[in-house]
Amino acid sequence: RKVLSDLVAGIEPSPTEETSFLANSLKRQGVDVISFAQGEPDFDTPDYIKNAAIEAVQEGFTKYTDVPGILELREAVVQKLKRQNNLDYDVLEVLIGNGGKQLLYEVFATLCDPGDEVVIPTPCYVSYVDQIRLTGANAVFMPTQEVNKFRPRLEEVQKIWNPKVKVFVLNSPCNPTGAVFEEEEMRKIMDFLVEKETFVVTDEVYEYLLYNGAKHTSPAALDIRYKPWCVLVNSVSKTYAMTGWRVGYAAGPKEIIKGMNALQGHVTGNVNSIAQKAVVEALSGPQEDIVLMVGEYAQRKDYIVNRINSINGLSCIDPDGAFYIFANVKKLIGKTFGRERIKNDKDVAKFFLNVAHVAVVPGIAFGYEGYVRFVFAKSLDTIKEGLDRIEKAILRLE
Numbered sequence: 001r002k003v004l005s006d007l008v009a010g011i012e013p014s015p016t017e018e019t020s021f022l023a024n025s026l027k028r029q030g031v032d033v034i035s036f037a038q039g040e041p042d043f044d045t046p047d048y049i050k051n052a053a054i055e056a057v058q059e060g061f062t063k064y065t066d067v068p069g070i071l072e073l074r075e076a077v078v079q080k081l082k083r084q085n086n087l088d089y090d091v092l093e094v095l096i097g098n099g100g101k102q103l104l105y106e107v108f109a110t111l112c113d114p115g116d117e118v119v120i121p122t123p124c125y126v127s128y129v130d131q132i133r134l135t136g137a138n139a140v141f142m143p144t145q146e147v148n149k150f151r152p153r154l155e156e157v158q159k160i161w162n163p164k165v166k167v168f169v170l171n172s173p174c175n176p177t178g179a180v181f182e183e184e185e186m187r188k189i190m191d192f193l194v195e196k197e198t199f200v201v202t203d204e205v206y207e208y209l210l211y212n213g214a215k216h217t218s219p220a221a222l223d224i225r226y227k228p229w230c231v232l233v234n235s236v237s238k239t240y241a242m243t244g245w246r247v248g249y250a251a252g253p254k255e256i257i258k259g260m261n262a263l264q265g266h267v268t269g270n271v272n273s274i275a276q277k278a279v280v281e282a283l284s285g286p287q288e289d290i291v292l293m294v295g296e297y298a299q300r301k302d303y304i305v306n307r308i309n310s311i312n313g314l315s316c317i318d319p320d321g322a323f324y325i326f327a328n329v330k331k332l333i334g335k336t337f338g339r340e341r342i343k344n345d346k347d348v349a350k351f352f353l354n355v356a357h358v359a360v361v362p363g364i365a366f367g368y369e370g371y372v373r374f375v376f377a378k379s380l381d382t383i384k385e386g387l388d389r390i391e392k393a394i395l396r397l398e
């Protein structure tokens with residue numbers, strides 16, 4: 001009897017987790033591995049947020065809540081979107097989910113039928129592709145260019161669009177490139193997509209992590225005509241160092257949110273009641289911790305960018321957002337280590353792991369070859385040590 005459904009047999013385990021798995025097995029053998037693989041802050045969740053959760057437990061706030069989230073939290077999201085993003089949403093247009101990840105899947109599942117196309121600018125976040133696959137729709141890659149700092153251009157969108165395209169994904173700041181889209185180009189792209197009645201999923205989970213004076217714009221806020229076509233997805237994971245709490249939120253047209261809510265109601269129900277209380281505090285409480293964390297990230301970014309560009313065989317652009325470096329490793333491809341020839345970015349990552357004991361994720365995992373991704377949400381000492389090791393290892397290549 002066939003065991004796995006075609007849909008599940010067709011998805012791949014997350015390559016970021018695969019890299020972490022390889023790194024962890026080396027660690028278990030006693031090897032001191034430095035990992036730049038996992039995309040999460042190295043900071044702890046701020047105390048005022050933790051305290052709100054502790055209070056929730058002590059007060060017995062430990063039962064099912066409404067599936068779309070407690071009203072207090074949805075109201076906090078509405079206010080945050082107004083204050084931070086200049087967006088007016090009603091509580092019925094907001095859904096609380098188990099991280100941005102669940103909400104992204106729910107948007108795709110709510111909007112897509114088998115055969116529909118969803119366009120994703122690449123390099124892209126690893127989960128989009130398999131989430132889209134699980135709906136029966138087709139994920140279509142739209143490669144962006146390093147010379148454009150990996151920002152999508154209108155011509156690229158026009159070229160790839162066809163009547164099967166129902167959804168377009170915009171992720172700014174972008175994982176893995178750190179690209180922050182320029183408002184002017186975003187307007188042009190949105191004008192085109194809205195004219196073609198294409199829905200736009202805007203993944204804004206890195207909105208606060210900005211450098212070099214970059215500004216974040218929510219596409220839905222740019223023009224009154226765009227909002228009915230946009231579903232915004234955000235989460236507290238990266239901004240408040242809350243990856244383990246699993247809370248995200250989506251905002252969009254009532255009909256779409258209602259569909260996502262119906263799906264969520266049958267799969268997970270509400271998000272953990274205690275975590276919801278903590279997130280009310282995260283969104284409504286003091287925001288100074290974010291500024292401190294971003295200041296730290298900015299210093300690390302400057303260091304890692306300079307350092308990578310000083311190593312023979314590596315180069316990178318200076319990212320305007322998120323906490324990733326998408327480093328060009330094309331000059332290492334074709335080189336040899338002993339009898340082993342480096343054929344692609346996967347081999348570069350393997351070489352870094354096995355010889356330098358440094359874990360990075362190969363570009364192919366993000367739908368884009370010739371690069372590897374470093375996470376710089378690590379201490380400066382760790383970043384320095386990791387790059388020292390890589391520099392030394394590269395000298396051994398012929």
Ligand code: PLP
Pocket residue numbers: 039098099100101102125171174175203205234235236237243247248
């Ligand atoms: N979107 C992007 C671009 C991400 O990089 C991530 C996490 O790495 C997510 C969404 C999902 O994050 P979470 O489910 O923790 O909110």
